[in-house]
Amino acid sequence: MTAFVECEGLVKRYGRTTALAGVDLAVPRGTVSGLLGPNGAGKTTVVRILATLLDPDAGAARVGGFSVTEDPERVRGLIGLTGQFAAVDEALTGFENLVLVGRLLELPRRLARARASELVDRFGLTEAAGRLVKTYSGGMRRRLDVAASLVAAPAVLFLDEPTTGLDPRSRGEVWDLVRSLVREGTTVLLTTQYLEEVDQLANGIVVLDEGRVVRTGTPAQLKAAVGGQTLHVRPADHDRLAEVRRIVVAAVRGNLHEQDSPDETSVSVALPPGGSAGAVLAEIGTRLGGAGIEVAELGVRLASLDEVFLALTGQGA
Amino acid sequence: MSPVRAARHSLTLARRNLTKFRHTPDQLLDVLLMPVTFVLMFVFLFGNAVSGDWRTYLQFVIPGIAVQALMFATLGTAVSLNTDLRTGIFDRFRSLPVARSAPLVGHILGDALKYVLSIALVFGFGAVLGFRPHGGPQALLAALGLLLAFAFAMCWIATLIGVVARTAEVVQALSLVLIFPFTFGSNVFVPTGKLPGWLQAWVRVNPVTQVSDAVRAFVLDRPAGDSVTWCLLWTVAIIVVFAPLAVLAYRRR
Numbered sequence: 001m002t003a004f005v006e007c008e009g010l011v012k013r014y015g016r017t018t019a020l021a022g023v024d025l026a027v028p029r030g031t032v033s034g035l036l037g038p039n040g041a042g043k044t045t046v047v048r049i050l051a052t053l054l055d056p057d058a059g060a061a062r063v064g065g066f067s068v069t070e071d072p073e074r075v076r077g078l079i080g081l082t083g084q085f086a087a088v089d090e091a092l093t094g095f096e097n098l099v100l101v102g103r104l105l106e107l108p109r110r111l112a113r114a115r116a117s118e119l120v121d122r123f124g125l126t127e128a129a130g131r132l133v134k135t136y137s138g139g140m141r142r143r144l145d146v147a148a149s150l151v152a153a154p155a156v157l158f159l160d161e162p163t164t165g166l167d168p169r170s171r172g173e174v175w176d177l178v179r180s181l182v183r184e185g186t187t188v189l190l191t192t193q194y195l196e197e198v199d200q201l202a203n204g205i206v207v208l209d210e211g212r213v214v215r216t217g218t219p220a221q222l223k224a225a226v227g228g229q230t231l232h233v234r235p236a237d238h239d240r241l242a243e244v245r246r247i248v249v250a251a252v253r254g255n256l257h258e259q260d261s262p263d264e265t266s267v268s269v270a271l272p273p274g275g276s277a278g279a280v281l282a283e284i285g286t287r288l289g290g291a292g293i294e295v296a297e298l299g300v301r302l303a304s305l306d307e308v309f310l311a312l313t314g315q316g317a
Numbered sequence: 318m319s320p321v322r323a324a325r326h327s328l329t330l331a332r333r334n335l336t337k338f339r340h341t342p343d344q345l346l347d348v349l350l351m352p353v354t355f356v357l358m359f360v361f362l363f364g365n366a367v368s369g370d371w372r373t374y375l376q377f378v379i380p381g382i383a384v385q386a387l388m389f390a391t392l393g394t395a396v397s398l399n400t401d402l403r404t405g406i407f408d409r410f411r412s413l414p415v416a417r418s419a420p421l422v423g424h425i426l427g428d429a430l431k432y433v434l435s436i437a438l439v440f441g442f443g444a445v446l447g448f449r450p451h452g453g454p455q456a457l458l459a460a461l462g463l464l465l466a467f468a469f470a471m472c473w474i475a476t477l478i479g480v481v482a483r484t485a486e487v488v489q490a491l492s493l494v495l496i497f498p499f500t501f502g503s504n505v506f507v508p509t510g511k512l513p514g515w516l517q518a519w520v521r522v523n524p525v526t527q528v529s530d531a532v533r534a535f536v537l538d539r540p541a542g543d544s545v546t547w548c549l550l551w552t553v554a555i556i557v558v559f560a561p562l563a564v565l566a567y568r569r570r
């Protein structure tokens with residue numbers, strides 16, 4: 001068996017609602033897999049089943065070769081879980097939260113405290129460690145939550161929307177953290193609503209929609225399937241929009257269709273997968289400069305989740 | 318999971334409650350004020366009417382008020398457990414290799430401090446007003462043991478309510494519906510003999526009556542009859558029925 005975390009035909013129903021309608025999933029050891037999908041797609045349900053918090057109605061799930069339904073105790077010894085809603089105790093200090101988890105894992109008091117200190121330092125919470133968690137910012141709380149799931153140095157880490165609601169800087173910090181954990185050999189399954197996040201972190205992607213897997217592949221395959229990147233230019237002077245449009249169309253050499261820009265103040269075009277976004281950007285920059293057009297915004301971004309779903313399912317997320 | 322490990326997990330989680338009391342002592346306020354209010358209210362409201370003078374009534378009512386204070390304290394346990402369950406923290410406990418029952422048992426043990434405090438306050442404040450126990454220190458300890466054992470049993474009913482109810486308001490409503498017939502439909506405030514016949518039938522089987530009688534017997538050095546036996550039987554029966562139910566409901570949640 002090559003996969004360290006795997007699901008086969010997972011089904012979960014709540015009354016008449018089918019949360020999962022047969023989900024297959026495989027995460028090879030030491031890699032990151034991203035579970036991508038809109039709210040209600042079933043991402044959290046998959047994670048809760050894998051974390052032994054929920055029993056599936058049908059199908060099987062294994063972590064490290066152990067069945068989550070038949071051998072939950074063994075599975076719990078392998079995993080760390082960071083939920084969508086920070087699972088830390090607000091009425092305790094950050095340090096006490098980490099020591100509590102260590103003590104529950106039956107570390108001797110001295111070791112539990114040492115491990116807590118180590119994690120507090122690693123997560124940049126040294127200053128705040130002695131404060132009650134209810135005084136923490138959202139980003140600090142999330143970091144503490146991730147720290148708490150790492151006390152046991154788990155072989156598998158489940159991160160359920162680890163960056164939802166975080167500011168860009170905190171998001172970057174969580175990403176750096178995931179990368180360093182994977183370097184140390186941790187297997188990670190993360191759920192997210194952001195294509196950018198799986199593009200940054202994941203080796204494999206599973207796209208979920210309404211409890212079904214609609215696509216699996218690598219980030220590159222997914223981007224190829226959904227049209228990859230979008231180029232976006234907004235002139236400082238609204239009156240020069242027509243000129244900008246001409247320059248952009250010329251720079252991308254007419255091999256792309258122009259997308260509607262919703263606000264009529266900018267130009268957006270889809271770039272083909274595999275093309276050099278840098279070269280196109282540089283060329284547009286030069287031409288705009290040559291024409292003396294001031295630009296308020298110029299950039300390339302990944303397709304949004306909406307665009308991914310439009311491409312994969314024919315409807316928006 | 319061995320019982321020793323389960324006990325260790327429970328104690329670790331009980332410590333968590335104690336640490337929280339230390340950080341935010343104001344959550345003990347209701348437990349501290351309620352016994353004092355009960356003693357003042359019942360002694361001066363009913364004392365002269367029931368016993369002829371409030372000093373005689375004080376001797377009769379203090380042991381019963383201790384039982385009543387415990388019943389109301391379990392309401393706090395149910396509410397705080399329910400609140401805990403709706404945060405992500407219990408998911409964390411459940412995803413760790415920790416005994417299934419530990420978060421519940423830990424919660425109950427952690428609240429034991431509240432129970433000891435409310436018993437101590439009822440007897441302490443009673444003593445200020447002139448309540449005098451006649452039994453020796455051993456009898457007092459035995460009474461304390463009975464009270465805590467009964468409180469532990471009632472906690473499992475509170476835990477079941479706390480786990481099953483969807484909101485804190487539902488917990489309050491369900492608990493009060495249970496607490497009122499048990500505490501007021503007992504001989505805590507009025508001796509059984511002074512009640513109408515049909516009510517006496519209920520009052521005699523009510524566990525709160527049995528516990529109050531047993532505690533009175535120890536504290537006031539009076540004949541206990543079979544109240545101690547009944548008190549222990551009820552305690553065990555409630556635990557045997559409600560502890561597994563509460564753990565089952567918690568697992569399915």
